[in-house]
Amino acid sequence: MGMTLTEKIIARAANRKSVNAGDIVVANVDKLYIKDLRFSKKEDAKGLYGVLLEVLQSMGKQQVWNGGSVVVNLDEQPPRNERRAEGQERARDFAREQRAILYEGQEGGIGHNVMVEHGHVKPGEFIVGGDSHTCTYGALGAFATGIGFTETVGVLASGQIWLKVPKTIRFDLAGRAGPFVVGKDIVLWAAGKIGYEGAINRTLEYSGPGVKEISIESRLTMCNMAVEMIAVNAIIPPDERTVAYVREISNEEFSLLDSDPDAIYEQVYRVDLERIEPQVAAPEYPANAHPVSEFKGVRIDQGFIGTCTNGRIEDLRMAAAILRGRKVKSGVRLIITPASFIAYRLAEREGLLDIFKQADAVVTSSECGLCVRPSLSAGEVCISAGNRNYRGRMGPKKSSVFLSNAATVAASAVAGQIADPRDYL
Amino acid sequence: MGALLIRGRTWKFGDSIDSGNIDGVMGGVDPEFKNKVKPGDILVAGKFLGMGASDEHAPRSLKQAGIAGVVAESISNIFMRTLINIGLPSMECPGIAGAVSEGDEIEVDFVAGRVRNLRSGQTLNGDSLPEFALQILSSGGLISYLKNDGQFK
Numbered sequence: 001m002g003m004t005l006t007e008k009i010i011a012r013a014a015n016r017k018s019v020n021a022g023d024i025v026v027a028n029v030d031k032l033y034i035k036d037l038r039f040s041k042k043e044d045a046k047g048l049y050g051v052l053l054e055v056l057q058s059m060g061k062q063q064v065w066n067g068g069s070v071v072v073n074l075d076e077q078p079p080r081n082e083r084r085a086e087g088q089e090r091a092r093d094f095a096r097e098q099r100a101i102l103y104e105g106q107e108g109g110i111g112h113n114v115m116v117e118h119g120h121v122k123p124g125e126f127i128v129g130g131d132s133h134t135c136t137y138g139a140l141g142a143f144a145t146g147i148g149f150t151e152t153v154g155v156l157a158s159g160q161i162w163l164k165v166p167k168t169i170r171f172d173l174a175g176r177a178g179p180f181v182v183g184k185d186i187v188l189w190a191a192g193k194i195g196y197e198g199a200i201n202r203t204l205e206y207s208g209p210g211v212k213e214i215s216i217e218s219r220l221t222m223c224n225m226a227v228e229m230i231a232v233n234a235i236i237p238p239d240e241r242t243v244a245y246v247r248e249i250s251n252e253e254f255s256l257l258d259s260d261p262d263a264i265y266e267q268v269y270r271v272d273l274e275r276i277e278p279q280v281a282a283p284e285y286p287a288n289a290h291p292v293s294e295f296k297g298v299r300i301d302q303g304f305i306g307t308c309t310n311g312r313i314e315d316l317r318m319a320a321a322i323l324r325g326r327k328v329k330s331g332v333r334l335i336i337t338p339a340s341f342i343a344y345r346l347a348e349r350e351g352l353l354d355i356f357k358q359a360d361a362v363v364t365s366s367e368c369g370l371c372v373r374p375s376l377s378a379g380e381v382c383i384s385a386g387n388r389n390y391r392g393r394m395g396p397k398k399s400s401v402f403l404s405n406a407a408t409v410a411a412s413a414v415a416g417q418i419a420d421p422r423d424y425l
Numbered sequence: 426m427g428a429l430l431i432r433g434r435t436w437k438f439g440d441s442i443d444s445g446n447i448d449g450v451m452g453g454v455d456p457e458f459k460n461k462v463k464p465g466d467i468l469v470a471g472k473f474l475g476m477g478a479s480d481e482h483a484p485r486s487l488k489q490a491g492i493a494g495v496v497a498e499s500i501s502n503i504f505m506r507t508l509i510n511i512g513l514p515s516m517e518c519p520g521i522a523g524a525v526s527e528g529d530e531i532e533v534d535f536v537a538g539r540v541r542n543l544r545s546g547q548t549l550n551g552d553s554l555p556e557f558a559l560q561i562l563s564s565g566g567l568i569s570y571l572k573n574d575g576q577f578k
Binding site: 024026042043044051054055058059130131132145146147148149150151153154157158160162164166196197200201227228230232285388390391392393397 | 441
């Protein structure tokens, strides 16, 4: 019986010849990502390192299972309060003492972008991360899923994790997307199509002839929002584009696997990319997605371009294409946060940051930014290129968030109301 | 701590409550809930409980409030794992939202995967927990499990 790509990676990590959906296995983790916030005392008074040291001690150990496979990133620079600052200090202690890899300063940005852009994600790997958007890495053909604080301690101590092999839903993509239709629109469309019911605790696999036309940046967005569909992970079988991208940034070996033709899928959706329009997800759920035309004219107070979902160079280029020679509407604020300093510097070299500044947008340092920090007052409306529009996500309960791609955010900021970027070609 | 057969009074919540609104003992849904809930009570919810961020202070707030168990129509993977890892038994049980009215006393058997409404007498079958989850819960959570056993067996 055939296996899906996700099943093959899990089987390999669990030292088994094969696995089926529903099997309970213990997998050896290839890599662990941890954000600095996990080291603060937000979740446990002892902090992550304090709890870990206790566990290690009781196991008669001093070191984690494999420090060289652990990547720590300071998501917020500079830290915005004492608790965050202390967490970053503990993260540095941890990385030094446990010989883990740590990113900060100009090497940094949002951890998920750093993981991908610095070559820590390769096809076929089994990766877990102490942040829900770890699922992003599936874009490069890895199995990747988010875990909580306690489980992060468990993986650090044991190098292992138990899991139930998820059932897989496949999106069979065909055709080529039209102008200003990118990964964000594909994943919002998918969320709107199947809702949460179909995707909860499943694997999402995007494959088929349409994938080859989709950029790596867009693929990262599509896998990033798997968690908004409440999936365990999303994955895109590696192709020539994936190999070229990974070879550019990593010298390490990797294996190229694909799903078997007779792999078992719970469901297969056939998607004609040509028929997908730019999407907008209305409050308060990402699955509340519809074509942008249905929301034209909705007044906005703020636009936000950034996050591990849509702060990459593709997004910044799309936003610049709209904003070149235009101004953000008076009374509206547009905040642009390149997701990593690699993207920031690339945007700088391409002149995109100047375009943003001339359009009266505010460009900030690379970090999670407004995605994790309230920026709205009651009654205000934001259109965001981020991933979550749950109630109160960006401010008080009476503020609201619409989600879209970066070009739609830029066009809306110019119009002062939700607008179709295709009208600004 | 982490009893696998519990009886308690229920509090009912709806569908699609994300971890941000669960934080502070369901504070985003009902700011007064933390004053009403009593140790040993059972939280019953609809579909898609705990979607969103993996931040653990949300599920920990439920544990600290003394909630003895969580039963929902469906629970996000990260949230359910975290509940188990912090030693708070949880179960997915399709049909639970319709079978329980707030205040009903229910009995939940996490080993058998069964819920009984002691008011109506109705019994529902939920998803029984995998052996690993039961072992972790019996230890009081993943941290004590690892301290005792060192690794997964």
